[in-house]
Amino acid sequence: MANSLRASTQGLEIVDRARQRRGWTKTSTARWWQDAHTSRATLRRFWQGERIQQDIFIAICQAVGISNWQAITAANEVPDSPTPRFHWDEAPDLENFYGRHEELDQLEQWIINDRCKLVVIVGLAGIGKTSLALALSDHIQQKFEKIIWKSLQTPRPLISLLDSLLNTLDNPTAAQIEQGIIQLLDYLQKHRCLLILDGWETTLEAEQKPTYHQFLQRLSHARHQSCLLITSREKPSVIEIETKARCLSLKGLQAADALMLLKAAGFNGQELGLSALIKIYRGNPLALKMVTPLIQSLFGGNVSAFLSQNTWVVGELLRNIFQQQFERLSCLERDLLYWLAIWQEPVSLCRLQSYLLPSTDPCEVLEAIVALERRSLLEKWWSDEQPSFTLQPLLMKIVKDKLVEQAAAEISQVLQTNDLRYFNVLRTHCLLRPGTDVFVGDYLLSRLREQLWRVYGPELQQILERLLGQLQGKKPLLIGYIACNLVFISKQF
Structure with a gap:
């Protein structure tokens, strides 16, 4: 040429x-x-x-x-x-990629050297799972005959995914799921392929979960020479039982790499407060990218001035993603998130359980904690060889806001119906952090009082007193923490 x-x-x-x-x-x-x-x-x-x-x-x-x-x-x-032949029509473009050298090496070891059939990258929303998968496929592309990227960000039935895969591989489409899985496995046995499924968490919806669970089991257990790489906010249960399956729990960027990201976004790297900003957001790339324009436009690039506001900007995208996860949690899992938001610091499992109302079987609590860890919603800390749990700061902010919103809605419903059974969170959770008696300035109580004041104005104090009067003579199990919370709110005046 x-x-x-x-x-x-x-x-x-x-x-x-x-x-x-x-x-x-x-x-x-x-x-x-x-x-x-x-x-x-x-x-x-x-x-x-x-x-x-x-x-x-x-x-x-x-x-x-x-x-x-x-x-x-x-x-x-x-x-x-x-x-290799690439089939990446569904792969997103990537703005930039920093660091992750250890993660890339680990993933390459599992896929190339250990010949794992299933590898999962799991982590909180915005942490960089898709970016890492893109960088990895760039890095190891010459080791495969074909690389196929399929997006599951928009939920799709399994038969639709199988048809798309078989079309990509120039195979006839399948009329049934079982037939499609057999055809796909036959191809993966004959050819060394890297199949990437991005956004696996959408398959965990109730109507999709059984068929996709079967699909994952078959591909991770059957004999073939290919690898299935998936990204997900929640770890699939099959990863625990398959010997040729591995899971990488992705954390935020290291400080030096996060600083490179911020410099690419417009900072010069010398601004005071950058290290604190990275720490607050735990090196979450998407969160840092979303907060950067706000700091530059409202605070003139003054990071310290932004941090002095003592708040976290979450962004609508991350908030909506978490809302989707929150809706799939069990009642006990939600209760635990609320309690961790109230504590605001790492708390041991034993101490956490002692405040649960009603009292809950320790085995159920442990299972709920494991489920929350699987969903990448918890941080684990170790003290005296005992684990303690808390929420990441981004989630802490979201859960606190959710808790205030729920508490305000419950008070409104009780006032409209005169039915105390609408008290749920306010009955089962003490909004004042255990071990403190400082009412004024407490974040949850202050926010709740402000929200109620906007609705009821000067009448709020009388409303609280009336609600307290309705609790007189009620059974302790029905009252729970309601009376304490109403008193705490009134103490804000």
């Missing part, structure tokens, strides 16, 4: 170091091919050592700051391995 070039092995290493400095992936960062005025497919051909047009070759090098493009070219080198 006249006026075309291809990269040498050594040249690709130079480009690889240059793109890492910019926080770009090999083929998923849209800005790269946009700056080079080309396409993702052409960028992928560049990385595979194929010949591309000379002007595009030069533009790809210059986009990552390499002016000496001649040092990247190869004269007569032959590509080391066959070119």
